[in-house]
Amino acid sequence: MKKTKIHNYFTLSAEQKDFVIERTVRKLKTSLAVIEKDLWVCILLKYLFNDFKYKDYLVFKGGTSLSKVYNLIERFSEDIDLALNWEVLGYPQKEPYEARSYTKQEKYLDKLNENTSEFLKNEVIPVIESDLNSLLKNTNLKFYIDAKNPQSILFDYPKEYDLDPSILSVIKLEIGAVAEPIPFEEKEISTYISQANPQSFLEKISVRVVDPIRTFYEKIAILHKEANRTNGNYPNRYSRHYYDVYKMLQSNLKQRSFQNLEILESVIEFLKKFYRANFAKYDDIYQAMLKLVPSTEAIEFFKNDYNQTKSMIFGEQVSFDEILKTLQAYESELNLVIKSFDKWSNKTI
Template sequence: MFNARINEGAGQWIEKNLVPELFDCLEKEQLQGFHAFVREEDKQTVIIEYPKHFTSAGILPEICLEIGPLAAWTPVKDCMISSYLAEKLPNVFSEPSTVIPTVEAKRTFWEKATILHKEANRRSNFIPKRYSRHYYDLYLLAQSEIKEEAFADVELLNRVVAFKEKFYLDNSAKYEEAVPATLKLLPKEEQLEHLRADYDDMQAMMFEKAPSFDEIMQGLAQLEKEIHQLGV
């Protein structure tokens, strides 16, 4: 199977090439308490452990670099990226910012929308841990100009769905209904309690004052109506 072969090949390259290179970089910089590795159950994710000063129920005490080969890279543009640390301590870095090829946010909008659609159609009431972030992300994207950019490119939604049907097929997701007229954003009633608790656990990840869970649900209900109008 193509998916299995390409995932296995990527995992081997990450474990044998990338991780040793990262390890060498950490040693070269003489960083203490850092460790890079992959776990046996997921060799496409590089784990970087670092010195910790606090713990949180919603934040993993490690950096996860997800480097799966089955990802779409269009539309893409070059973006200038600065780290939070460089913003606070710009004089520490010889290059406080860098240009990185980045998938355009309008694709992220439709990626998030289809994630919510899949969860709304999940046969069980289970929702993966930390999944409330997707509801939060889409809510905030909808408050920006990115919503109108996505609305102006509904064909991109079709491409996102086609990619997921090809590489991440899940019959319960009902991707055939992930079109403007029938796209679902709101979770089932039985999922709300778990999502609300998950969102509460993730508050340490939110910048400034985060919207309440109820605000997010209300905003997504309105967004769902607006998307349905695109299919009229």
């Protein structure tokens, strides 16, 4: 089989497709459904950052960026999380940061989110459908707004293999304007098929992606928030954040996290401005009171959640207890670093 671009996979015969897919399954030790969904995730990313009309206003972020771009986690992350520059909606760059009362800020954000949803429905979806159906010579590709979240676009991608019950039957594009993807960089990704069949598929896909140090800080802020939650309304599928932080701590991000506290401050201030939650106690982090391990009740909830989603992990099957042990040790280490961080020594809360 000659080397070809990944979208030409669809021109292969059924027998050739089966050979490529099954070889990928054997090499990567994952399911047919995961390989197929990853292919469509990468096709979307290639389009969004190379051919999409609004490509310059997007930055790739979140769990899928950690696995696809940086290989920091061994978890199949199936959503495409994108930050949309609010300037494309007509908002001046600095306007959303302006000082407002709590009530006025909430109204402002409601309007910004409403404008984002309208933009996705009336502009983004028609453009994506038209472009991809033309590019792939397929007139059946359909995208639609998630009824549960108007800032998410769902893509019921074509399936030639039985769906794995552990993954969603759609690809979710979470596109939000209330995000601060700074710093970011240009990187390359490849499909699982390309990784397992480099002799046939060598195409690299360029994406603009947020630096993983910011994603790391965002995730520890999430864990700090959950550790301070008092209402017992623990969110489903959040155990992934505990796993992701654990895995990221096995990389150079641990050392980087001791040296880039200005980015952590940016994350904290952004959350306080745009995602307010009084119980979260984000300011405690400035006082070296970061909490990563939640209450006993929460641990039981997240441990059960983790055990239900472990099939998404294709690497080491680490226990949730081991994850918490690692987080507890890191919590103490980072708090010690924060105590000696002069810039925060006089911070008034």
